[in-house]
Amino acid sequence: MTLQFSLSQQSPETNTAPCIVVGVFEERMLSSAAARIDEKSGGAIKRLIETGDISGKPGTTHLLFALPNVAAPRVLVVGLGEQKKFDAARFQRACTEMARALKGLPLESATTYLTEVDVPGRDGAWKVRSAALSADAQAYKYTATFKPREKSKSPEFAALAFAAAETANGALSQAAAIADGVRFARELGNLPPNICNPAYIAEQAQKIAKDHPGVSCEILEEADMRKLGMGALLGVSQGSAFPPQLIVLQWRGAGENDKPYAFVGKGITFDTGGISIKPSAGMEEMKFDMCGGAGMLGAFLAAVKLQLKLNLVCVVPAVENMPGGKAQRPSDVVTTMSGQTVEVLNTDAEGRLILCDALTFVQKYNPQVIIDAATLTGACVVALGKHATGLMSKDDALANELLAAGENSLDRAWRLPLWDDYQSQLDTGYADIANIGGKYAGAITAGCFLARFTEGYRWAHLDIAGTAWEEGRKGSATGRPVPMLVQYLLDRAG
Numbered sequence: 001m002t003l004q005f006s007l008s009q010q011s012p013e014t015n016t017a018p019c020i021v022v023g024v025f026e027e028r029m030l031s032s033a034a035a036r037i038d039e040k041s042g043g044a045i046k047r048l049i050e051t052g053d054i055s056g057k058p059g060t061t062h063l064l065f066a067l068p069n070v071a072a073p074r075v076l077v078v079g080l081g082e083q084k085k086f087d088a089a090r091f092q093r094a095c096t097e098m099a100r101a102l103k104g105l106p107l108e109s110a111t112t113y114l115t116e117v118d119v120p121g122r123d124g125a126w127k128v129r130s131a132a133l134s135a136d137a138q139a140y141k142y143t144a145t146f147k148p149r150e151k152s153k154s155p156e157f158a159a160l161a162f163a164a165a166e167t168a169n170g171a172l173s174q175a176a177a178i179a180d181g182v183r184f185a186r187e188l189g190n191l192p193p194n195i196c197n198p199a200y201i202a203e204q205a206q207k208i209a210k211d212h213p214g215v216s217c218e219i220l221e222e223a224d225m226r227k228l229g230m231g232a233l234l235g236v237s238q239g240s241a242f243p244p245q246l247i248v249l250q251w252r253g254a255g256e257n258d259k260p261y262a263f264v265g266k267g268i269t270f271d272t273g274g275i276s277i278k279p280s281a282g283m284e285e286m287k288f289d290m291c292g293g294a295g296m297l298g299a300f301l302a303a304v305k306l307q308l309k310l311n312l313v314c315v316v317p318a319v320e321n322m323p324g325g326k327a328q329r330p331s332d333v334v335t336t337m338s339g340q341t342v343e344v345l346n347t348d349a350e351g352r353l354i355l356c357d358a359l360t361f362v363q364k365y366n367p368q369v370i371i372d373a374a375t376l377t378g379a380c381v382v383a384l385g386k387h388a389t390g391l392m393s394k395d396d397a398l399a400n401e402l403l404a405a406g407e408n409s410l411d412r413a414w415r416l417p418l419w420d421d422y423q424s425q426l427d428t429g430y431a432d433i434a435n436i437g438g439k440y441a442g443a444i445t446a447g448c449f450l451a452r453f454t455e456g457y458r459w460a461h462l463d464i465a466g467t468a469w470e471e472g473r474k475g476s477a478t479g480r481p482v483p484m485l486v487q488y489l490l491d492r493a494g
């Protein structure tokens, strides 16, 4: 369950919420809500600043109890850093730290006044939406595969109110829809691959259709894909005991003649590498190799919840990449649905093989734009690290729209070139295209491979290999690029 969000127009000192949240900058600069609480309580906050207990440094929080003349029993003071450096990213960080502190307290609800602090270039609606999403991201907890615990008796953080004018009301429903989409994507990503196999993802997509009028879902089975000539997709899946599934979701929020936006997401439920098998260290993280598919389904779900006035088609090839007696071999040549042949020189470059057939397939819906998301290359992580999604497109307008949506939602991408100069790295003597491009520019040559299957379309590729999950034993799927894509659609739907 996502957090419940609401707006509050109460003044901080009379608010009877179990906890109110106020911000303090470094160098003794109080936000206006903090200043009012300080004044009413006879200088309770300033005294703690004098003693050095409250520094205002970013990432810090302090909980104060029972301040005189303040109705709320708790005041959480969040450090905002230097006032002149305060920006959207610092705001998001403050909201994240706020939620981290709140979820550890024995309370169900709180009101935050952080949304009253000025953020350069952002309006009230943005602050509410962004605060809500940061808080919900903190509140999410993965529990699916633990022994069920008795429900704890202490109250759990479940509702957050934002100090903001009524005009920010629309931001609440936007935030709730995006939070649902992000949670959906994170949960699918986090589930283990023995549970989250291709059929499981297909079931989740069917559930979206069942639960939402206006959504239709079609699942193509192996035989259907064979008929369509999806030799590249089937080549990847042939080593797995799980049959492949091609998921197609459609949302009709606009007229029949409106060309749809098309989302395509890589849904490799586990990537062993196949016969070109991966080293064991870290291989468990390849359960996240379906995060492109999960992200596209999550963005689709949010678009439906927002009832966006546009048409949207979402295609997710869900496939497992395994070695075995039936697995494809390096040097196999497969024929794609487009008719182009591919020499599979490395069975670990499987994402592009399932995506190329999905990208050809989606063209039957006559889309106005095609966007794919994929945990496609380790090279993208080398180039951009864990912060920026790799964006590739030959369409400058589309690329700029996605970059802007990323900046707006703080789910940012950075563009890499897709120049034809790189295309010759995919040449081979045995097929139209090789599935690997050599040691240089691995993220770009993967993009160049996909470009061969999207000619004539406005198309962009998002490599989310670095951004889709956090590393480590306790690392979790992030839900990226759901915020960016929903923002992109919101900007288009008007």
Ligand code: BES
Residues within 6 Å of the ligand: 271, 273, 289, 346, 348, 349, 350, 351, 375, 376, 377, 378, 379, 381, 436, 437, 442, 465, 466
């Ligand atoms: N799913 C991986 C990419 C990946 C690796 C994502 C590590 C996140 C972290 C993809 O299928 C893959 O194996 N790519 C290969 C391509 C290579 C064989 C050309 C890679 O990046 O090493």
Ligand code: MN
Residues within 6 Å of the ligand: 271, 273, 347, 348, 349, 350, 351
């Ligand atoms: Mn791989």
Ligand code: ZN
Residues within 6 Å of the ligand: 268, 271, 289, 348, 350, 351, 375, 376
């Ligand atoms: Zn992969």
